[in-house]
Amino acid sequence: MTIMPEINPNDILGIDKDWWRGAVIYQIYPRSYQDSNDDGIGDLAGIIHRLDHIASLGVDAIWISPFFKSPMLDFGYDVSDYRDVDPMFGTLGDFDALIEKAHNLGLKVLIDLVLSHSSDQHPWFIESRETRDNPKADWYVWADAKPDGSPPNNWLSIFGGSAWEWSPERMQYYLHNFLVEQPDLNLHNPDVQDALLDVCRFWLDRGVDGFRLDTINFYFHDKLLRDNPALAPERRNFTIAPEVNPYNWQDHLYDKNQPENLDFLRRMRAVMDEYPAATAVGEVGDAQYGLEIQSQYTSGGDKVHMCYSFDFLSGETPSAETVGAVIEKQEASIGDGWACWAFSNHDVVRHPTRWNLDEAGQRVFAALLLSLRGSVCLYQGEELGLTEAYVAFEELQDPYGIRFWPKFKGRDGCRTPIPWVSDNHNGGFSQSKPWLPVAVEHLQRSVEAQTRLEDSTLAFYRNMIALRKSLPELVKGEFEFVTHTQDVVAFWRRYQGRAVLCAFNLSGETRELPLPEGAYDDITAPFHATVAGGMLTLPAYQAWFGAQNR
Template identity: 55%
Template sequence: MTTAAQATPDWWRGAVVYQIYPRSFYDASGDGLGDLAGITEKLDYVAGLGVDAVWISPFYKSPMRDFGYDVADYRTVDPIFGTLDDFQHLLQRAHDLNLKVLIDLVLSHTSDEHPWFVESRQDRDNPKADWYVWADPKADGTPPNNWLSIFGGVAWAWEPRRRQYYLHNFLTCQPDLNLHNEEVQDQMLSEAAFWLDMGVDGFRLDAVNFCSHDQQLRDNPPLKPGERPTDGVPLDNPYAYQRHLYDKTQPETLVFLKRLRALTDRYGERATMGEVSGDDSLTIAADYTRGGNRLNMAYTFNLLTPEFSADHLRRVVEEMEAVVGDGWPCWAFSNHDVIRAVSRWGAGADGADDEFARLLMALLLSLRGTACIYQGEELGLPEAEVPFERLQDPYGKTFWPEFKGRDGCRTPMPWQGAAGHAGFSSAEPWLPVDAGHLERAVDHQDHMPGSLLNAYRGFLQWRRQQPALRNGALHFIETQGPLLAFERRGPEQSLLAVFNCGAEAQSLKLDDHHGLAPLDGHGFTATLENGRLRLPRFGVFFGALDEPQQKTSGIGN
């Protein structure tokens, strides 16, 4: 069966994308690490959720000091994940199941073991000498400016052979490519074309606004008093002290993104999804997706931070809609870089309240834009506890104990609650399985009608029948307290969605919604009687509209 998402070149608009972190999804080889064959084996499960596409985090050849985001060869599968043949089998199986496949493409930096960098660092005269960002020291030998690495410390590392510093916005072993050099741009487009020729349906672009830097190397200014970073960086990280005006998000990036879009458009139904962070990331995301000749969509960290409330959600969505124009947003509540949403925002003592998780599911899948679900989100997995001696993430090791890194959201997927290592592997996994995840394993929830897993399956199936949730405009309704309400209006359907973001029951008088008819089939039990809507704790209501609503804050044309 061909889904609506795949019958059009714009299949990505309003689609649902399932993120797979390969190391932790399923281990088919029995070495404790997830692999491509493991993903292939579990694609029936993913397709059964009702999603439209998978996004697979990096599986390229890499020394794995940042677990694949330090690429040593863009055209080779790292042996721990399998082979190119394994990927081709994965791609074919996904397409047989009507799943699109997006793969991570790291454009801004490589590993220091990449042959390009090995050559570039030798001297100032070799053919790759200008392929990375090199700068002379100040007269006193210190770095050329005050730029900082997200992972701690200065963003410059000394290379004695060149007597210069190279830029690394992340780990020291992740030197930044110089995309001001057109040869580098050509090469990265060639790397993308390699995978497009193989048949991938597009790319998730890691840290895409890091692709160019200020060529004058001007210092970043400090944050003003009272300002807070919006890109998910913890406040105990000095990176959060600066306004990042010059180390990223330069206008030259747009020139390159237009070239990338021109390439992907030549292949037909392909999509690009950018990860954007910065001091004004919503505006950046809008800028990167508008005009029809840049990225297809972009997501930010604005809903990946600790703050959760109806007011915050509305503010972020309104700000995005106010600037996005003809661009297209992408929304995520969890991913491989942040504490899982049910723990980061959760109301339960253990951060694993299923009613709350169901609310987040409905919210994410009702916003205007494309939605990303991170593996295990459909199980309601809370953040795992990983002891310091088992930590793998260099980010966590640097900032422990105030920030424990990203390992807690990367632990193995629990497939079988009673099996060794939760059925993820026959060997000791690279990260420990959290004991609290066992009762949430796939096999425990699979045949349980009221489980969160089946709530996801049911809601995603229901959502497919609601064209307004896929492409309709969004208009907020004035509410108070923990309630959030908006209309989704399209040519085929208009509906009202109301969410109780609080842990106590709420009611709402809907005087202006004559003819509102409750929708069913979505799995929620809010009631509407005599114009008054009653929602249980973390409750959700959907109703069909048959006439205009007057008192709205209209956005999202």
């Protein structure tokens, strides 16, 4: 009798359940991508109109920041209905059409789920604050005042001030790690977990390929509500909150990063595994423990697939030594987990401005990002080399910036609309006044203008992403450092008997690197370097890729 091998249905369907491993993900901030109805605000139909541009980059997936119903006090990160589209952005029908077109273009679709908190206008919270004994009384984090009427403990909000707000309806405080209008959900309650997992199923059933999980390490709080200890000044790190915010003065041991989160992430992974190839990338918002948490949350194949931390979202321009320290720490702890790297997003100053990079500097750092072991998130406009835009106080929208102006100008400067054409004062984004102004200096870097140039930043990103996709070593390969000193970062990426040496000069001066022994195939890349006598010469802000068969 012949025993037939077991057949995996996913193999028959040609489904790659590991598509996310090494994927390049393009983040869309929908308010600022493309306005289709001339109200000055980007929308889902606008994204549909511009999907061809994203597909032309060669990326694997898009991540769309929140478009759910919301009072928009934090621009969609304050959700009042998890199962519907805010009319500002369109309809569920528009979203279905977006999914269909993206999939036809070969793009996966991830959406941004905000599960740690909701809007105070969500029906769950409205019911929860009515009384202490209603069916949803325990769906949010409520606590009695101290005998003197002060908040239950010393926890602080990332947006400034106490993380506790008094509710006269319940005569109790509720927790809000962000805006007062963003109460934290109580995931210690299994009913809350079930409701949130049902939200995941709703969107997966609708055809999404996965989620970007906002503030994934904020899901649980310490049940005992213990005070956070003070953080030594030398340990303060301003990647999560600006320097002017005393949030940085605490060691956040109890208001986030709780061990109970691991079991909830296992429950979420079990739901995602019900679908053919769903994935999740978590945002780890922590200045001290980000890499350790990233490793915990992605290990074992039973929690989230990948996470990114804020190590390369800081204000300090990464030196070769800094890059080495971050990667070595990550490689030592990640085990069978998986990282997702980013240099920019909707919450931080765009990295060309943050790190004071000229065009050559932007390119070598982009090549570095696209060569690291892990997946990659690119933020809209990164492919155009957009810098941080100046937004006058009178035009600010971000409550974070309004509160801490002028020491911290908020997040509006990285959220201004994408310039599609150069000969229009709104850059082709809208016929009406945009919700944030289009930066004048961005017009010359429009998609239309750069598409006409063979050596534009846009062309560079297309070429570099194509190079990455042509080399399985860069997508899924093992990682080993050669050096990360004296402005040069060099490492091996190895996969199935082949190895690629990747070398990057992060300085404005020529640097040399003795090459490890062996014969190399010089891989065509959008850089200039020379090899002679076993020595690699890297001009300022240049990179080199050399392949070996092993």
